[in-house]
Amino acid sequence: MKLGVCYYPEQWPRTKWADDARRMAELGIRVVRIAEFAWSRMEPSPGRYDWEWLDEAVRTLADAGLEIVLGTPTAAPPRWLIDQHPDILPVAADGQIKNFGSRRHYCFSNEAFFEASRRIVTAMAERYGQHPAVIAWQTDNEYGCHDTILSYSEASRRRFQLWLAKRYETVEALNRAWGNVFWSMEYSDFAQIGLPNSLPTLANPIHMLDFRRFSSDELRRYNWMQVEILRAHSPGRDVLHNFMGFFGEFDHHEVARDLDVASWDNYPLGATNTVRFIPEADRLKWMRSGHPDIAAFHHDLYRGMCKGRFWIMEQEAGPVNWAEANPSPLSGMVRTWTWEAFAHGAEVVSYFRWRQVPYAQEQLHSALNTPDDRLDLGGEEAARVAAEMAGIEADPVGQAKVALLFDYRSKWITEIQPNGAHFDFYGQVFGYYSALRQLGFDIDIVPPDADLTGYSLIVAPLLSIIGEELVERLGKSGAQIVFGPRCGAKTEDFAIPEGLPPGPLTRLLPIRVTRVESLPPEATVAVQREGAKAGETRLWRDFVAPGEGVVVEARFEDSHPAVLSRGPLRYFAGSFDAELLKSELARAAAAAGLTATPVTQGLRLRRRGRLQFAINYGPDAVRVPAPAGSRFALGGEELTPANVAAWFLPENRDVD
């Protein structure tokens, strides 16, 4: 467990550098990320490199005993490169070119940019790859930020056609797989295929899905180019990328396969005040603490990427500048967020940023220090964490008993075909995660192809495609398994499976989803268990015909099945309200032999090795569920708001 910070020496007078480095070290900072966005200073004109300033910056930081993460600067191509190759600029869905003047103004499919990136990354890696203070590399910055995964450029179009030719081999195969006979959309040549933007009405959903797959692959290809160079020139260093929260425009599991560490940028208030699937009243309630499950969700998600290794590359240290509303966090939250990240297994928590920059786009984004160089509130809390860390040893996190299956393709599929304007993929998945957290469980969020051994409860809130191989592994897992609605609803080719959803899963759970319905946000359908109302569904319903051996455990008010089970498998046929979801998941957990520790609304629990952490997001002090006589590493039995406690578990207690 280390604290870090993001720092941009090029943005400050050199006279400040040594003092900054000294103050970082004094504060307890051990890791510092630099250099991302500094392309115009590294290569001021084509092929002319200027390393002098960066040499000095690296030396200054290293001299203060800091470990350095170097970011490649490719998220901000310099003006001269755009002048040389204007077609680097990405193209929006409406055909408009996105101009120079901010960042991320490049198309992943553009070859000139690919080669320019290769050159700058190589030059940088050659120069600093062996520097002893350099412990890691970050590729680019926040891939996809500002909606920059999909580019509707000519280069995208050409490479998409090649990608399709590779995937389908013949255009006849593509026509068949896509079902292009519908509306005479058939092609006779791959060169005829355009991008799925600006059509009179919806494109074929598989056309859109394949364009998303292609775009994700393009990004992976681009990132892999950087990784290969960095590995070659900087052996032994970790290569990572800083991912974002609630962002799924590319397949992070795929990209993370090529990295050593998955890091992410944790802005709990920015997220809470932005994400639309959280009801307005809740956004208001948590506006100064962050929603209690947003940070944890991503910790658990990203821990599932690179064999458990994850960092917080950017940690919110005060108000941000980019959400619709940017409130100041409650006093104590910066410290609490930091500890929560460590509780979930983070190796490094690195604050964004050392000092608020008084000019340009992010001038109202707070930092550890104010622009006039005094420690701000977040800086004081970071110092407190650093002091507390001294006495606490980091244990390995260990595997949880509950796995939540998460799949980026399902997000794309659901977005391409919501079939109801208010149905939201993240809303659905996050609802399950939050319910499990409120039952007090530790959760691993894993991809569908993860090893499922060792889990007692596996939850699949929305897995659009369920293939034979997954059915096989689920069947052998020995776990209780819960499926949410719309699971198994599609084939790889974005079609309804033969024999109806949930497709191959029917081998284990013989049901037929004969129709689906979406509901307006105000509509509800009651769910009944043993004749009494148990809750209700909103937004979505599957109409399910149960097959042999399937038990209908609960029914909708019009008698269609709401919860079905067969052996260890359960199917929830609607978007249940939070309480119903919690009670139905509690039944599954009980069947799995797990003991829930239900928590009050703002309290959350997370175990790391011998330490049991408790976090209080709520407005009132609460008593933590520590056994009498527990020894506390942080805090005590009474936990005030915006605070964290941690106590040692009895040594012989099982992880659950």
Added chain:
Amino acid sequence: MKLGVCYYPEQWPRTKWADDARRMAELGIRVVRIAEFAWSRMEPSPGRYDWEWLDEAVRTLADAGLEIVLGTPTAAPPRWLIDQHPDILPVAADGQIKNFGSRRHYCFSNEAFFEASRRIVTAMAERYGQHPAVIAWQTDNEYGCHDTILSYSEASRRRFQLWLAKRYETVEALNRAWGNVFWSMEYSDFAQIGLPNSLPTLANPIHMLDFRRFSSDELRRYNWMQVEILRAHSPGRDVLHNFMGFFGEFDHHEVARDLDVASWDNYPLGATNTVRFIPEADRLKWMRSGHPDIAAFHHDLYRGMCKGRFWIMEQEAGPVNWAEANPSPLSGMVRTWTWEAFAHGAEVVSYFRWRQVPYAQEQLHSALNTPDDRLDLGGEEAARVAAEMAGIEADPVGQAKVALLFDYRSKWITEIQPNGAHFDFYGQVFGYYSALRQLGFDIDIVPPDADLTGYSLIVAPLLSIIGEELVERLGKSGAQIVFGPRCGAKTEDFAIPEGLPPGPLTRLLPIRVTRVESLPPEATVAVQREGAKAGETRLWRDFVAPGEGVVVEARFEDSHPAVLSRGPLRYFAGSFDAELLKSELARAAAAAGLTATPVTQGLRLRRRGRLQFAINYGPDAVRVPAPAGSRFALGGEELTPANVAAWFLPENRDVD
């Protein structure tokens, strides 16, 4: 009365065709529509036709005793045609080209497309025009769907200039008619005139209106080209087009003059969950039954087009996939909708579609059969209708006593100049229709140039242009006549008439509308009759100065006239609330000697010949207003929700 179904043999393996045909016939289907959207299969490459598959499909269906409607495939031009003539693609108001990849990607003004359409329609008509099983032709599909009437292409611009030259003869005349002296908009040549999109502020409203007229004429020209070919090669067959609901971007009355039958696509739930002039609470209330007046409104509208002949070409058979929310219909509604269509005089009710297609854009659109080939809920209800039809003979519908005047130009005029963001043409017209239905009347919806003989009550909710000739006919009609606000507000050139609105109508009803006001949705103005509040107006008010002989029957709270009359003519000077509208229309009906049969909110009535139908859209069982001892053809006195009853009227009773 026949049942039909939409079927796409090209989308299914040939091995299924014979079985499908057999099952259709067994279910009671008599008519099957095929071939629309199959251009890429009929003409796989330029000029090379492949009729083999269609020959077999036609033969297979005919062999099962089914009657065939052939759709021309022009709503889905194939890729090769777009490759040959990329300027076929239509252009959006923002200048963006609408690309290939869905449907309706053509501009009506493009000559290459016109000629290609002529060739494929001719080829198809030559091949199947005389086939004994072919009973009708459908031109294209849903003209204008996905906002495809107006195309801002170069071809449109050129042909619009020619259209203007023909209409105005000289550019001086155009300048005069348009009032181009205002803001120096004068032209010296027709070639200078552009399309009215993308201007700093509003275009001249007559510029916009003429562009709408032109666009409607372009469509009519295109449709007439198809009709002529079909009539020439397929004598004795009906030619129809499938219109849509609440869609008025072209003049359906004009286009229907060229057809034998007006058909329309009836999706009550899709419409209810989409149309914005229905308040949200009502959309929620009727989300599973459809609003009780939406289907009926269109039956009555389309029955008024082709001498009473109309079909339902596509009948919703379960949840659709295209509304903001897509709930499943109440059990019974598919059957009930079907009977309601027959009650209003439909010759054929054809379900969309035989089997849900598991791939492409409409994979979540339900059908009579699920993708795995089992009869779905809608299919079961269709079978029940088929069984019930056996015992019921179809009478002619006959003329109603109440006529509602409907005019597409008025929709364009109101949209071009709403003068209040929330004023909606359909909201206004539909309000009158619904009020009359709730009074229990049968209604004919007719164009302003219809023969008005025989009506006792004529209602004009919003007739923007009232010419001398109509005034003449109204004056001679002998009927009670009601006008809503904004009637007679414009000349043919989109100007305020000389002497103020209602223009020539002042001959019969000497009033002057001296000013208008639009109100925010929350504002109301009370209406008083004899000093007591009778209701209120929302959204709109005309300020009316009564002339000689005009009686002010009701006043707004600030004493401006609200209801004025002179002899059999009444003028309503605001958008009255539903109850006020109903009571004022009831007065007019009483004056016309008509007896109202007010119904509870969900019940609706419609007579067809000797049979009086009653439909229950509401959530509770109701008693139908059948005379004691009536003989029932369907159901009985007690009518459960989502159900229909029909009883024989006494033979000597007058139609009213």
Added chain:
Amino acid sequence: MKLGVCYYPEQWPRTKWADDARRMAELGIRVVRIAEFAWSRMEPSPGRYDWEWLDEAVRTLADAGLEIVLGTPTAAPPRWLIDQHPDILPVAADGQIKNFGSRRHYCFSNEAFFEASRRIVTAMAERYGQHPAVIAWQTDNEYGCHDTILSYSEASRRRFQLWLAKRYETVEALNRAWGNVFWSMEYSDFAQIGLPNSLPTLANPIHMLDFRRFSSDELRRYNWMQVEILRAHSPGRDVLHNFMGFFGEFDHHEVARDLDVASWDNYPLGATNTVRFIPEADRLKWMRSGHPDIAAFHHDLYRGMCKGRFWIMEQEAGPVNWAEANPSPLSGMVRTWTWEAFAHGAEVVSYFRWRQVPYAQEQLHSALNTPDDRLDLGGEEAARVAAEMAGIEADPVGQAKVALLFDYRSKWITEIQPNGAHFDFYGQVFGYYSALRQLGFDIDIVPPDADLTGYSLIVAPLLSIIGEELVERLGKSGAQIVFGPRCGAKTEDFAIPEGLPPGPLTRLLPIRVTRVESLPPEATVAVQREGAKAGETRLWRDFVAPGEGVVVEARFEDSHPAVLSRGPLRYFAGSFDAELLKSELARAAAAAGLTATPVTQGLRLRRRGRLQFAINYGPDAVRVPAPAGSRFALGGEELTPANVAAWFLPENRDVD
């Protein structure tokens, strides 16, 4: 004090002109504005002028004793000019060209348009400059209406680069000033710099601010060209422009420096029903009277431009046609608005327009006369004003005791970086103005560089940039001074000032704004004075660290300072609710020795010389605060709704 009217002879038959002129004069109209928008009639084809009609119009009006304001017709370039130079058309932020067909279809940076404007203005000025009836000229019409200040054309781009080169001299200086090192946005040549539209994410805020400054300068350059010509050819006549309400896309103070009179177009209902910072409930409440402070705000703003000289060039005379809802004004409001304008010092109130034009874009915009040539309600009220004016002599207005500092750059800065989606510049400023008005004060709205001598209370609701020079003048003013939040937050280069906000102001008021927060609209933070809740803040908070000698007068609930003071300076650290704002401003006023006359919600006061006016916007009759025995020039002690009273002040009473 004179009444005027807008008249467009070219839009009416010549046969009407003489009668129109006679009726105007009879009504009491003394001034008539003509000729704007008539370019296509003055110059029907390139270089061919037709003055005959305008000669006659001028003669006819002059013969009736009317004084004439001539408008230059450049807001409506004719079609032939666009044909000659299509690049005159402006370009929207999304790159779309704004086409011919309405008005304002020109780009200020286009040289061809500049020259064509020079020619027509010169020709017009030469012909009519010395005509004895011509008393004034209006340049163009409503600069910027329909969002036409910013044009993203090639011409703009080129001239913007020149403007930048002039401002910054070297590109290195620009890079430094803009902070382009951030995100590698550095340039090596001015020719590389684009316009700040269509970027992946936010442009550098100084990039946007400089583009706004440039665009404002371009407009000023264009206007000055017209002014110079008019001054040269028409000596002794006033040159004015008709500005708009709540429109700040260019710096009106700068443009007004070049004019003799600032006029504005007063549409109280249009504004009230359009402006979004007024809560919906209030918009509804005032929908027929106009919000009680909107007209006054602009009177006081524009009186502050040209040494106190201002006109109402267009006065709403009935419902307009361009707001979301266009209600009819309360009976009496047209007269009341007119008198309120005179009370604030207007020299002329000129109604828009003489007669409603029955065709083209504004056909539903009411006027003094209906299209059928009868005096409408507004016309009757104008006649009443004319009669009343006969007995009232116009005094000079005199300086108020309260100054409100208003700065267009602050609007741009706040819009470029709201840092909270709901924070609105006008909402903030107008809130202060309204609070002061409700305290009964007369207010001067002046630019920050105005002479501040003689004011007792200076209020700066939102002054983003506070330079040394202003601090100097404020310090010497002797007045009580109030600053709202975000004051002094930026440097000229759109950066946070060294030492944090409020920058140089800290010399007088040593505080540091260490962070800011924006809040969702529903969130509030309580403000406490002496332990009791005094009100609350919404939307915005500054976090302030008080320096030496600063008194924290009120605190937020979490103990951060809410109101701070030092000597005569006060800083409000949040967007206070209306009541709190009023009570805090009342404290400052009391400290300044001013006596408030708090008024009920709908009543408003304004003194002009010896006359004290009172206006009743509210729904109930009120008693005006006239001393017993006052002599009334208008009305009396009891003031009915939509009415105005005026009484003579005691001669020895001080202005306050």
